[in-house]
Amino acid sequence: MNSTVEHLGPCKKLIRVEVDPQTVDKEFAEITSQFARHTALPGFRPGKVPLHLIAKTFTAKIEAEVKKNLINQAYDQALKENGLRQAASPEVEEIQFGRGQSLQFAVTLETFPEFTLPDYKGIAVTREVGQVTEVDMERAMNILREQNSTYNDVSRPVQKGDYVVVNYKGTCEGKPLTEFSPTLGGLTERQNFWLRIEAGDKVLPGLAEQVIGAVEGETKDAKVTFPVDFPTAAIAGKEGVYSVQVLKVKERIMPEVNDEFARLFNAQNLDHLRQGIRHDLEKELAFRQKRGVRDQLIKFLKDNVQFELPESVVVRETNSVVYDIVRENQERGITTQAIDEHKDAIYSAANSSAKERVKVGFILGRIAEAEKIKAERDEITHRIHAMAMEYKVKPDKMAKQLMDRGGINEIAEQIATAKVMDFLELHAKITDIVIPSAQAQSPQALPSV
Numbered sequence: 001m002n003s004t005v006e007h008l009g010p011c012k013k014l015i016r017v018e019v020d021p022q023t024v025d026k027e028f029a030e031i032t033s034q035f036a037r038h039t040a041l042p043g044f045r046p047g048k049v050p051l052h053l054i055a056k057t058f059t060a061k062i063e064a065e066v067k068k069n070l071i072n073q074a075y076d077q078a079l080k081e082n083g084l085r086q087a088a089s090p091e092v093e094e095i096q097f098g099r100g101q102s103l104q105f106a107v108t109l110e111t112f113p114e115f116t117l118p119d120y121k122g123i124a125v126t127r128e129v130g131q132v133t134e135v136d137m138e139r140a141m142n143i144l145r146e147q148n149s150t151y152n153d154v155s156r157p158v159q160k161g162d163y164v165v166v167n168y169k170g171t172c173e174g175k176p177l178t179e180f181s182p183t184l185g186g187l188t189e190r191q192n193f194w195l196r197i198e199a200g201d202k203v204l205p206g207l208a209e210q211v212i213g214a215v216e217g218e219t220k221d222a223k224v225t226f227p228v229d230f231p232t233a234a235i236a237g238k239e240g241v242y243s244v245q246v247l248k249v250k251e252r253i254m255p256e257v258n259d260e261f262a263r264l265f266n267a268q269n270l271d272h273l274r275q276g277i278r279h280d281l282e283k284e285l286a287f288r289q290k291r292g293v294r295d296q297l298i299k300f301l302k303d304n305v306q307f308e309l310p311e312s313v314v315v316r317e318t319n320s321v322v323y324d325i326v327r328e329n330q331e332r333g334i335t336t337q338a339i340d341e342h343k344d345a346i347y348s349a350a351n352s353s354a355k356e357r358v359k360v361g362f363i364l365g366r367i368a369e370a371e372k373i374k375a376e377r378d379e380i381t382h383r384i385h386a387m388a389m390e391y392k393v394k395p396d397k398m399a400k401q402l403m404d405r406g407g408i409n410e411i412a413e414q415i416a417t418a419k420v421m422d423f424l425e426l427h428a429k430i431t432d433i434v435i436p437s438a439q440a441q442s443p444q445a446l447p448s449v
Contacts, residue, residue, distance in 0.1 A: 003078035010308030019103040085112040110310035118304040125296040130435040183338040321350035375415035
């Protein structure tokens with residue numbers, strides 16, 4: 001077998017392969033014999049059919065099997081001889097094939113990028129360390145209180161800290177906002193909307209404050225200036241006018257912190273609840289510490305290794321990221337029309353993210369090879385069992401589903417990647433920086449409309 005390689009571009013190669021006639025005829029003879037051993041024709045017992053009849057009867061099937069075997073074997077050998085690693089499915093072009101002649105074919109493929117790893121042992125990073133303070137505890141407790149607040153109707157003017165149920169309509173330059181973009185329906189008009197009276201609204205700055213002093217049934221006009229970085233460029237930095245009708249004024253009543261309050265969270269008493277909060281905040285602090293370290297490790301690797309990426313791998317990953325972005329937006333209630341209007345921005349963001357993911361994946365994969373880090377069989381089995389429990393299916397069924405879509409290799413890569421990150425963190429030069437507070441934060445739940 002002979003092979004030559006042409007460089008078509010970064011990570012793209014053309015391999016031309018020729019298999020000699022003797023090897024081709026030998027494979028024809030072997031495949032024909034295999035058919036003969038398992039074939040019965042009228043007048044002949046199984047395994048006793050003359051080879052020339054087998055060759056004549058099954059010409060197409062034999063040729064297809066011979067071609068497949070020879071191309072696979074020769075292609076694998078060509079990759080090894082030329083030190084190439086396939087990064088995506090290749091395109092095979094048959095040039096010549098038949099009995100008594102050489103097999104000639106060409107393969108266009110994308111290969112793993114070539115690069116030199118930086119010194120990845122001893123990467124200098126910082127780690128924020130601290131303790132959960134009483135300030136953090138109080139902040140977390142107040143979040144729980146807010147999530148379990150009651151909202152009482154009051155007959156008085158709106159005050160700071162209230163919640164107000166309103167109908168509103170917004171315009172800009174005398175036109176509904178939807179004339180600037182159909183995606184602005186929610187900012188153009190809402191019915192029975194809960195508005196919290198507090199400063200700092202980044203979407204409609206100053207709107208809430210202008211409702212202060214209004215009473216139930218009153219309609220107030222409020223002027224807002226849309227931020228200069230507003231997503232819809234047509235109204236960014238412009239002034240909007242809102243007609244706000246106050247339907248109800250609600251005062252938030254937060255529950256007292258006592259044993260009864262603790263039992264809302266299945267805690268035996270207040271001390272037990274505080275222990276649980278502290279435990280959760282400490283876990284969150286540890287998670288943020290580890291994430292901060294690992295983000296720095298990844299940044300070091302990205303900044304210190306430069307190479308071209310296989311185009312088809314980036315495209316495949318980009319499509320995957322686009323799918324995730326669209327799905328997440330649909331779950332948030334964003335319409336298909338709104339998503340389609342931003343498809344160029346979505347693809348651009350997805351492509352940028354995909355390039356980073358692919359680049360990091362190649363770097364971590366190379367480190368795994370250098371350090372002989374891989375996923376062990378029992379680790380893969382444990383992950384499959386965990387997934388089976390999560391999706392409430394039998395492990396065997398989960399394993400088959402993963403095998404059918406190539407998911408086993410994906411799991412192995414995920415496990416190996418996690419082990420590489422553990423390795424990098426273990427060998428990093430970490431400098432601890434003391435922070436005064438854990439600065440724990442949790443998402444705040446708002447009352448349903």
